[in-house]
Amino acid sequence: MPADTLTGSLPNLPDHEATSKIIKIIAVEEILSRFKDLEDYEVSEKGSGEIVTDADTQSEIRLSNELTTLSPDSTVIGEEGFDKDKGIMTRFDGDVPVWVLDPLDGTRNFSQGKTCFCVIVAYCVKKTTYLGWIYDPINDDLYFAAKGLGAWCNNKPIKLNRTPKLSKMIGSVGKRRREQLNRNYGPEFPNVPQKFIRYRCIGLEYVDLVRGKIHFAEYHNLKPWDHAAGILLHQEAGGYSAYAKTLDQYVPGPISTNKFIATQDKKIWGEIHKFLSV
Secondary structure (H helix, E strand, O other), X not given: OOHHHOOOOOOOOOOHHHHHHHHHHHHHHHHHHHOOOOOHXXXXXXXXXXXXEHHHHHHHHHHHHHHHHHOOOOEEEEHHHHHHOHHHXXXXXXXXXXXXXXXXXXXXXXXXXXXXXXXXXXXEEOOEEEEEEEEEOOOOEEEEEEOOOEEEXXXXXXXXXXXXXHHHOEEEOOHHHHHHHHHHOOOOOOOXXXXXXXXXXXHHHHHHHHHOOOOEEEEOOEOHHHHHXXXXXXXXXXXXXXXXXOOOOOOOOOOEOOOEEEEOOHHHHHHHHHHHOO
C-alpha cells in the first residue's frame, strides 16, 4: 500500500513501494549473501557484549544512505550508529523525520546459521511512528503498517485472529521471567498459560503476534530500532500494548527499561497483566 494515501497529518511521506524495494535489495545483497558464509573477521563483539557482523554494518550504511534520499530532510537512528554515538538519540527531539533502523535483527541467530532474523525500518516524526516495515528475507515476506490505516503482509491486509482461551496462549518472555512463571504456575494451575518462548529476534516476534502464533509478549528493554515498527504493526492489526505500571502507550525515543506488555486486545491485556504480576 503506498504511503501517500495517508491523509491529513503529514505531507511528503516516503513512498511505500520505493522504501520496500530498497529494503529488499539491501537484504539480499548485504545479508543473504553472507548467510552461512561469514568469515571470522566479519564477526566482532560490541561493548555491550552483543555481537555485530559485516551484514549489520554494511546494511545500516546502505539503508541510511538510500532511505534518506526518499525523504531528503530526514535523519537516521540505527542500532549500529547508536553503538558508536549514544548522542544520536537526541534526533527524536526535533521536527526532522527520523528513520529508525535495525539493519539485522537477530544477529546471533544469523551468525549461527539460524533463519530467525529480519530487517526492521520505522519512519517517525515528533516521536510518533507513522510507517513501519519488517522484512523476513528468508521467506521474502514484507510486513508494513501505516498509522491509522492498517497493516499488510505482501500488500494483503492482515488482522489478528480470534484470541484463544488463557490456558492455550503462548507468550514471549525472557529467560528469568520464564523460570519464575514456571515456579509459580505449575501443572496445578491448568487455567493459565504454560508455554513460553523467546526468538532472540523481536521483529519476528511482532510478526508472529500479528499472525497469532504468539498471543502475548513482555519486554523490559525497549530499544526503538527493535520496537517502533513492530508496535505499530501490532496496533494496526488490532493488537493492544501498554506499559505495565503507567498504562501509557509506547512512544519512540530513548531506550526504556520499564515493563511493556503486548496482547491481542485490551481485555486480554488486563488478564495477562494480572498473570505476569508475580
